[in-house]
Amino acid sequence: MKLFHHPFSSAAFKVRALIHELGLPCELVTVDMSKGEHKTPEYVAKNPNGKVPVLEDEGFHLWESNAILCYLAAKKPESGLLLTEARGMALMHQWLQWHATTLSPSAGEVMMQTVYLRIMGQQKDEAKYAAGLEKLRRDLGVLEKGLAGKEYLCGKLTIADFSLVSNLLLRGPMGFDLEAYPNVKAWVARMEDRESVRKSLPPL
Ligand SMILES: N[C@@H](CCC(=O)N[C@@H](CS)C(=O)NCC(=O)O)C(=O)O
Missing domain, CATH: 1.20.1050.10 (Glutathione S-transferase Yfyf (Class Pi); Chain A, domain 2)
Structure with a gap:
């Protein structure tokens, strides 16, 4: 998996924290927003909103940090971090x-x-x-x-x-x-x- 993020983004922070909490293997890719890397056609193809974060998992792209949290926690149901009742x-x-x-x-x-x-x-x-x-x-x-x-x-x-x-x-x-x-x-x-x-x- 890859996470396209920025160190100061609060939306990206929560995803980084959950990745560490769950011990999931994930490469962090910093998107240089000062250079407009989040607005390039290549990036916008991953997230049409042109925002961080985006998760990439074997060709599957997911944006909106709360949805990413749900996806990651579902990979480790034994963590109990995703409630189902x-x-x-x-x-x-x-x-x-x-x-x-x-x-x-x-x-x-x-x-x-x-x-x-x-x-x-x-x-x-x-x-x-x-x-x-x-x-x-x-x-x-x-x-x-x-x-x-x-x-x-x-x-x-x-x-x-x-x-x-x-x-x-x-x-x-x-x-x-x-x-x-x-x-x-x-x-x-x-x-x-x-x-x-x-x-x-x-x-x-
Ligand atoms: N609702 C989105 C918000 C994402 C968001 O607003 N990201 C900001 C950084 S915290 C961003 O990329 N801003 C750049 C822009 O809006 O051009 C989420 O939770 O993922």
Whole structure:
């Protein structure tokens, strides 16, 4: 297998972490987005969205990081990271979809206005940053309630934990902390304790 990724992409981070967690053999191919490698015809043939990550497995191409997590975890059902029992599976997808539709866009705006613009040598737009941060705080409130009395989102470790934590790892450079969200703070610390997560962190 090959994973086309970028070290600073939160969507790629979660896939790298799961690959390490599952011990799957996979070559990491860095896509140089500063050179527009993610928009070349060759790359767009793998992912018509022109985004990272993309997984390649014997001619099969898969994009959307949460779908990639499902595919990889299905290769190792004994890991228990992909829930199959009706309520567990539904809860896992609830969090994966909430991530894709809600947490990832708000965290993405904050990430854009801080880490990405800084890498590109550009100034942040303070109004967009403040708006992103407000949405992110609202989402952290939802996560805080979801984690009440639980070590992990679905009661046990699943791919949903790898997915959602991906947006909170660069909180320092993104300019927020988790002090107001003790359940989230403890859960992130639990995830950051995992070797698979530590090995996959962006170089910041
Ligand atoms: N929903 C997608 C998001 C992928 C995504 O937005 N990737 C970003 C990096 S985190 C990217 O490649 N951006 C380049 C672009 O939009 O041109 C997923 O989860 O895989």
